[in-house]
Amino acid sequence: MRLLLVEDDVMLASGIKLGLSDAGYAVDWVGSAERAEEVLQGESFDAAIIDIGLPNIDGLELTRRLRSRGLAMPVLILTARDALEDRVQGLDLGADDYMVKPFELPELLARLRALLRRSQAATSAILSFGALELDSANRQARANGQLIDLGPREWTVMEYLLIHAPKPASKEKLLAALTGWDKEITPNAIEVYVSRLRGKLEPHGIALRSIRGFGYRLELVGGESLDAPALP
Amino acid sequence: MRETTGADPATAAVAERAAALSVPAAMKSGLQRRLLLLLLAPLSLFALVSIYFDYETAGNAALQQDQQLRHLAPLLADSVLAPGRTADDSPVMLLAPPVEEFIKARAGFAGYRVSDADGRFLAGDAWISMVVPTTREPEFHSMEENGVTYRVVVQRVRTAAGELILQLADGSDARQQWVRSVFFKVLLPNLMLVLAAALAVNWAVTRALRPLLALKEAVERRSPRDLSAIDPQSTPSEVRPLVASLNGLFALVNDQAEGQRRFVADAAHQLRTPLAGLQAQVEAWAQAAMAPAAGRQLTLSADKIMALRSATRRASQLANQLLALSRADASHMAGQPVHRVDLKDLCESVLALHLDAAAAKGIDLGLEVRFAQVSGHEWLLRELLGNLVDNAVKYTAPGGTVTIRCGPLEAQGAAGEAQVFLEVEDDGPGIPAAERARVLERFYRVPGTGGEGNGLGLAIADEIARAHRAQLTLEAAGSRDGVACGLRVRLVMRSPA
Numbered sequence: 001m002r003l004l005l006v007e008d009d010v011m012l013a014s015g016i017k018l019g020l021s022d023a024g025y026a027v028d029w030v031g032s033a034e035r036a037e038e039v040l041q042g043e044s045f046d047a048a049i050i051d052i053g054l055p056n057i058d059g060l061e062l063t064r065r066l067r068s069r070g071l072a073m074p075v076l077i078l079t080a081r082d083a084l085e086d087r088v089q090g091l092d093l094g095a096d097d098y099m100v101k102p103f104e105l106p107e108l109l110a111r112l113r114a115l116l117r118r119s120q121a122a123t124s125a126i127l128s129f130g131a132l133e134l135d136s137a138n139r140q141a142r143a144n145g146q147l148i149d150l151g152p153r154e155w156t157v158m159e160y161l162l163i164h165a166p167k168p169a170s171k172e173k174l175l176a177a178l179t180g181w182d183k184e185i186t187p188n189a190i191e192v193y194v195s196r197l198r199g200k201l202e203p204h205g206i207a208l209r210s211i212r213g214f215g216y217r218l219e220l221v222g223g224e225s226l227d228a229p230a231l232p
Numbered sequence: 233m234r235e236t237t238g239a240d241p242a243t244a245a246v247a248e249r250a251a252a253l254s255v256p257a258a259m260k261s262g263l264q265r266r267l268l269l270l271l272l273a274p275l276s277l278f279a280l281v282s283i284y285f286d287y288e289t290a291g292n293a294a295l296q297q298d299q300q301l302r303h304l305a306p307l308l309a310d311s312v313l314a315p316g317r318t319a320d321d322s323p324v325m326l327l328a329p330p331v332e333e334f335i336k337a338r339a340g341f342a343g344y345r346v347s348d349a350d351g352r353f354l355a356g357d358a359w360i361s362m363v364v365p366t367t368r369e370p371e372f373h374s375m376e377e378n379g380v381t382y383r384v385v386v387q388r389v390r391t392a393a394g395e396l397i398l399q400l401a402d403g404s405d406a407r408q409q410w411v412r413s414v415f416f417k418v419l420l421p422n423l424m425l426v427l428a429a430a431l432a433v434n435w436a437v438t439r440a441l442r443p444l445l446a447l448k449e450a451v452e453r454r455s456p457r458d459l460s461a462i463d464p465q466s467t468p469s470e471v472r473p474l475v476a477s478l479n480g481l482f483a484l485v486n487d488q489a490e491g492q493r494r495f496v497a498d499a500a501h502q503l504r505t506p507l508a509g510l511q512a513q514v515e516a517w518a519q520a521a522m523a524p525a526a527g528r529q530l531t532l533s534a535d536k537i538m539a540l541r542s543a544t545r546r547a548s549q550l551a552n553q554l555l556a557l558s559r560a561d562a563s564h565m566a567g568q569p570v571h572r573v574d575l576k577d578l579c580e581s582v583l584a585l586h587l588d589a590a591a592a593k594g595i596d597l598g599l600e601v602r603f604a605q606v607s608g609h610e611w612l613l614r615e616l617l618g619n620l621v622d623n624a625v626k627y628t629a630p631g632g633t634v635t636i637r638c639g640p641l642e643a644q645g646a647a648g649e650a651q652v653f654l655e656v657e658d659d660g661p662g663i664p665a666a667e668r669a670r671v672l673e674r675f676y677r678v679p680g681t682g683g684e685g686n687g688l689g690l691a692i693a694d695e696i697a698r699a700h701r702a703q704l705t706l707e708a709a710g711s712r713d714g715v716a717c718g719l720r721v722r723l724v725m726r727s728p729a
Contacts, residue, residue: 102551211597214598
């Protein structure tokens with residue numbers, strides 16, 4: 001995965017670059033919108049992280065220009081302001097997500113993963129989460145190279161959860177997604193599929209957590225090292 | 233980074249208010265001008281009306297003059313007793329007494345002329361120019377001679393001397409005399425009256441407005457640093473309500489400025505602590521790394537790095553919360569437009585944000601939500617709920633339970649309106665009843681509380697609740713062995729119609 005980081009603050013940029021590199025991304029870092037446009041002339045990236053407060057041309061304008069050039073890669077905006085207008089404007093101009101500075105690295109990584117997964121889902125038929133891969137075209141689920149056998153309803157539940165991970169998926173929406181299969185489906189039936197899925201995913205380090213009063217969420221068992229809770 | 237704000241908006245707001253306070257300066261002159269205008273305009277109008285009536289009277293006088301000439305014309309005809317010896321000789325005349333009197337009374341400014349039927353001069357004053365009348369009716373016209381305007385009646389009449397044209401001229405033209413006299417008799421007194429009245433009114437108005445002027449100066453002397461109240465006893469009773477509202481505004485601005493000063497001092501003090509910790513750590517490491525034996529290298533243990541990380545996170549969180557607190561300030565939000573907020577959606581999205589933190593502590597974070605709406609500021613309510621959930625997750629022991637709830641309330645409000653509630657309940661240690669009021673204060677932390685809190689979360693929530701004209705209530709969620717435990721923080725708001 002190759003990422004473009006557009007940030008003029010050296011300290012912040014080197015921190016983000018280090019964190020992303022450690023997480024396995026290849027990061028190209030530029031300090032201005034002009035430089036970013038040059039780099040994007042010849043090379044392609046899987047996603048861009050753009051700071052709003054850039055010299056001369058700001059990050060919102062850069063995002064707009066990228067979109068008007070037809071670049072479809074996911075864009076994550078960094079901003080020091082969390083005023084509502086800034087967010088709305090950023091998303092209107094074609095950004096896919098935003099983060100307010102200062103932020104924690106694990107959250108940046110999580111947002112980035114979600115963005116990349118969504119763009120993958122749009123461009124390729126393979127969705128992934130941790131060790132799990134879902135090939136929509138062939139209706140095949142794999143984990144660590146092993147084929148996982150999923151029934152059609154289990155597949156629908158799995159696909160829905162995967163598209164939304166790491167956000168939780170609500171039971172109501174899951175029900176709605178399943179009504180295509182079964183008119184008379186009950187919330188209890190979902191629990192049956194979920195418990196079957198749990199049994200199939202847990203050996204591969206993926207947990208399907210119930211969120212009381214809401215729905216379910218896919219989680220990596222043990223989380224990632226950077227997701228460890230802060231020391232008191 | 234370029235994303236820095238310019239002047240402190242609070243300071244700007246204070247300056248703006250101070251500028252607004254100098255309005256009475258303009259008000260004074262405006263009042264004076266208005267009073268003068270209101271008093272002098274009718275006065276001038278009266279003067280104009282008086283001049284008009286004088287003019288009308290003069291017009292009547294002119295009509296009376298024509299009337300007199302008309303009466304005298306037949307008498308002049310009767311004055312012709314017999315024709316002259318020849319056609320060119322003046323006829324034999326004996327002026328009738330009224331005519332003679334008339335001419336005598338206006339010595340030099342009146343005269344008559346007798347001409348034959350063709351207008352040739354026969355007798356009288358030759359300077360009266362001839363206008364041949366076409367009818368037998370008396371005709372009137374004006375003529376000018378030696379700078380005097382004459383009113384002339386001319387009539388063709390049959391007399392003892394045959395058909396003649398008679399003219400009678402009157403130079404004592406009332407209109408002209410009026411023009412001459414009008415300035416001295418009417419206009420000048422009127423103008424002087426208006427002028428005198430203007431001076432008197434100006435003097436009176438200035439004198440009457442003096443207390444207002446004094447008030448204006450008293451207001452001008454005030455500065456954002458000194459907004460002491462103005463003594464209402466020294467002002468006229470009419471402006472006492474104004475002084476009272478001014479004093480109210482002063483008190484408000486004072487309170488706000490005082491609040492801001494205290495807040496900035498508190499904030500700086502609070503930010504100093506985590507920053508000092510960070511700095512001390514990094515300074516020590518820098519020193520160690522630069523020591524000759526270290527060879528510009530330093531190996532850090534994971535524990536140290538984790539401690540550093542948690543210190544920086546605390547500083548970041550504090551900065552964020554300070555910003556949120558200053559923005560949630562109830563007085564700033566008063567004028568902002570409100571929107572309809574779906575509390576169920578809000579609860580679900582806040583839940584999603586805190587699942588990671590809850591999962592890391594093994595806390596069961598869940599929802600019990602029913603559809604409910606309020607009108608308010610969505611991002612503020614999100615901040616409020618986020619702070620409550622953050623607190624609950626932070627202070628509840630691993631394995632505990634935190635529940636976010638919202639929905640309609642059975643009980644109606646004081647005015648009989650429908651109400652909704654938003655609440656967060658945990659089964660953590662709770663807050664002793666004696667401390668519950670104080671935890672809403674800024675930077676206050678319950679003694680003996682560990683963790684990374686900064687004492688702002690509940691203060692922010694409370695501020696936001698107040699911006700929505702609602703109040704946070706804190707109570708024990710349950711009891712264990714007769715001892716209260718857990719915490720339920722609830723916000724009750726009116727449901728939009």
